[in-house]
Amino acid sequence: MTTHKVGYLIGSLAKGSINRRLAKALVRLAPPELEMSEISFKDLPLYSYDYDADYPPAGKAFKDAIAAVNAVLFVTPEYNRSIPGGLKNAIDWASRPYGANSFARKPSAVIGTSPGAIDGVGTSPEFGERGPLVAVGAGVQFETQEDGFEQLARARTLRLPYARTGI
Numbered sequence: 001m002t003t004h005k006v007g008y009l010i011g012s013l014a015k016g017s018i019n020r021r022l023a024k025a026l027v028r029l030a031p032p033e034l035e036m037s038e039i040s041f042k043d044l045p046l047y048s049y050d051y052d053a054d055y056p057p058a059g060k061a062f063k064d065a066i067a068a069v070n071a072v073l074f075v076t077p078e079y080n081r082s083i084p085g086g087l088k089n090a091i092d093w094a095s096r097p098y099g100a101n102s103f104a105r106k107p108s109a110v111i112g113t114s115p116g117a118i119d120g121v122g123t124s125p126e127f128g129e130r131g132p133l134v135a136v137g138a139g140v141q142f143e144t145q146e147d148g149f150e151q152l153a154r155a156r157t158l159r160l161p162y163a164r165t166g167i
Contacts, residue, residue, distance in 0.1 A: 001032070007039040007069035011076025011087040011112065022113050023075040039065045039072075041090035052097035059093050066094050066102040076112045 008026075012019050027036045043058040045051075051059060066072065076087055094102040 003033055003035050004071065005035045005037070005069040006030075006071045006073055007037055007065060008073040008075055009039050009041060009087065009090060011074060011084045013042050013084075013086050017077070018115060019075045019077050019112055022111070023073075026073075026075070026111070036073075037065075037069070039069070041086060041093070044086075044090060044093050047089055047092040047096065049096065062090065062093055063100075063102045066106070069106075071107040071109070072103070074108065074110045074112075076110065077114050078112065 008023055010017065010020050010023050014020070023038070030036050039062065041062055044062060045056065045058070055063070074087070076083055079085070082088075091103075
């Protein structure tokens with residue numbers, strides 16, 4: 001059996017994030033041939049091209065973690081109809097300096113949820129045709145399914161207290 005390494009980034013830095021809980025559920029539900037590991041970006045400073053000549057240890061470790069996986073999963077909420085600032089900063093770190101893009105031709109997918117009425121749909125334009133991952137060459141799969149979270153809850157495969165179905 002071939003094992004595929006999938007690194008996941010959780011867009012929210014909050015310890016109690018519903019997206020962190022979603023990521024943990026996805027890890028539990030993943031088939032055995034997927035080796036899931038979180039790629040943390042909480043220690044990255046704000047990106048500046050001044051670092052390009054000499055990446056700090058946190059930047060090097062982050063890029064190395066992405067290089068070590070076969071695919072990347074972004075588990076992220078929306079913040080003000082966009083992606084969280086920390087996640088955008090992480091994408092900037094991974095894609096720089098020019099010619100050393102960690103996401104180049106890396107299969108990527110986006111999933112997210114929110115206790116709000118429209119879940120994480122607001123991240124769609126940010127990851128869509130002109131979003132930062134497309135701009136840096138990642139192969140992104142993004143689909144919006146308004147009631148996908150409720151379907152999971154009804155199937156009783158994922159039980160989170162924020163599910164609108166009340167399960």
